[in-house]
Amino acid sequence: MSAQPSDRKQPASAALVIFAKAPIPGQVKTRLCPALTEDEAATLHGSFVLDTLERTKAAAAKFKLSIDRVLACAPSSTHVFFRIMEARHGVTLLDQEGEDLGARMRQAFDCLFARGYQRICLVGTDVPSLPLTHYRDAVESLTRHDLVLGPAKDGGYYLIGMTRPHPKLFTNIPWSTDQVMTLTEQKAAAEGLKTALLPVWNDVDTVEDLQGLIDDCAADKKRPKQERVYSTRTAGTLELLAKRLRTRQP
Secondary structure, three states, X not given: OOOXXXXXXXXXXXXXXXXXXXXXXXXXXXXXXXXXXHHHHHHHHHHHHHXXXXXXXXXXXXXXXXXXXXXXXXXXXXXXXXXXXXXXXXXXXXXXXXXXXXXXHHHHHHHHXXXXXXXXXXXXXXXXXXXXXXXHHHHHHOOOOOEEEEEEOOOOEEEEEEOOOOHHHHOOOOOOOOXXXXXXXXXXXXXXXXXXXXXXXXXXXXXXXHHHHHHHHHHHXXXXXXXXXXXXXXXXXXXXXXXXXXHHXX
């Protein structure tokens, strides 16, 4: 686990946690296989992680957000991919620890609240086109709310933020199902939490999601260069995958 950045004596009051896996073939985006090869899925995932790092940095700069960015790493922050991300993107590394997704998220929140952060948002890496304003709104909403959630179209959430630990939000949840968001909201209501909701967004879990992203990226390329959302890296990857998928259709 890496130390806090040495050029800052005190952490910012807010942290933005990017929850990521190393792009290891066979361990990421497995629901896109066998439509994609394991190597292709890993390449796509790696590009998404880079997108999230770049877009969170851009959001912090554009809106002058006083946040520390933390990269929560699986399987380990010692993986060379994460060490490179730390050096290139100025993020603090944190190991993901826990038997399931809920336990790992809970641990990340507990660890960072213990470091003194007062507002913490956690975002996944499957939303490469998430508007920069969503990051700003998530962080700022926690000055007026106890909890912020970014609902995903599949019934999960792509972002969660809070002002203090709420472990019950991460227990007895059937992760990777369409019940995640509904049950989380129910638990939050039972806890009496004041909750803010971001706009619904589509994350990328299935081949259908991938095709939707390919179509959206193709439309994005028709916009003026300064208005494009997708990185040239991800746009190129999606264009290549689209061609390969067409050749594999029966």
